[in-house]
Amino acid sequence: AVVSTQSTGETFTIQSVTQESAVLLLGVGWRVCQNKTDKIVQLSEFLAGSVRICTWKIQISVLCSIQHVLQSVNNSPETHFSEELKRTVYQTVVPGVLRCVDDTKHTTVRALALKLTAHIFESCSASGILLPPDIVKDVLLHVRDQVSVEGNQNLKSQGIEIVSLLEKHFVSS
Numbered sequence: 001a002v003v004s005t006q007s008t009g010e011t012f013t014i015q016s017v018t019q020e021s022a023v024l025l026l027g028v029g030w031r032v033c034q035n036k037t038d039k040i041v042q043l044s045e046f047l048a049g050s051v052r053i054c055t056w057k058i059q060i061s062v063l064c065s066i067q068h069v070l071q072s073v074n075n076s077p078e079t080h081f082s083e084e085l086k087r088t089v090y091q092t093v094v095p096g097v098l099r100c101v102d103d104t105k106h107t108t109v110r111a112l113a114l115k116l117t118a119h120i121f122e123s124c125s126a127s128g129i130l131l132p133p134d135i136v137k138d139v140l141l142h143v144r145d146q147v148s149v150e151g152n153q154n155l156k157s158q159g160i161e162i163v164s165l166l167e168k169h170f171v172s173s
Contacts, residue, residue: 019054023047023061037081044069044089048096056106063100063112066093070116074123087129090120094135098142107152114158117143121162125169136170 026043047069051062073081073089081089097120100113117139124131140163147159 019058020061023050023058023065026065037085040069040073040081040085041088041092044092048093051096052099056103056109059100059103059106059109060112063097063109063116066097067112067116067119069093070119070123074119083127083129086123086127087131090124090129090131091135094120094131094139098139101142101146104149107155110146110150110152110155111158114143114146114155114162118158118162118165121165121170125165131170136166140166140171 026047044066047062047066051059051066054062069089070093073086093116097113097116100109101117103109103113121139123129143159143162143166147156147163150156150159
C-alpha cells in the first residue's frame with residue numbers, strides 16, 4: 001500500500017505483512033482490546049476455520065492466536081464473559097485445534113494443539129463448564145488416535161493425560 005500526503009508530496013510505503021505475522025498480530029491485538037465480548041465468537045470462528053486451510057507454519061501462528069483468545073477468556077473477571085459465551089468459544093475452537101492434533105508430520109503443531117486441548121478442558125473442569133458429549137467424544141477419539149501412533153514420548157504422555165482428564169471429568173460412566 002502506498003500513502004502520499006498532498007501538502008508535502010511525501011510518499012510512505014507500507015510493507016505488506018506475511019500471513020503468519022497478520023495472524024499473530026490479530027491474536028496479540030485481541031489481548032489488548034477493551035470490549036472483547038462483542039466479537040470473540042466471530043474471531044474464534046475465523047481462527048478455527050483458518051487453521052483448516054493453511055500451511056503448517058501458519059497453523060502454528062493460528063494456534064498461538066487461539067491461545068491468546070483462550071487466555072483472555074480465562075483470565076478475565078468472572079463477570080466479563082458469561083459461562084455460555086465461554087462454552088461457545090470453546091466449542092468453536094475445538095474443531096480447528098483437533099485438526100492440528102491429527103497432524104502426523106509436524107511435532108510442533110501437535111504439541112501446541114495438545115497443549116490447547118488440555119488448556120480448554122482444564123478450564124472447563126475448573127469452572128464447571130460442560131461441553132456437549134459429541135465434542136468430548138470427538139476429542140477423545142482424536143487424542144486416543146494420536147496417542148496410539150505418537151512416536152514422541154512427551155507428546156504421547158501429554159495425550160494420555162488429556163484422555164485421563166476427559167475420562168475423569170467429562171465422560172459419564
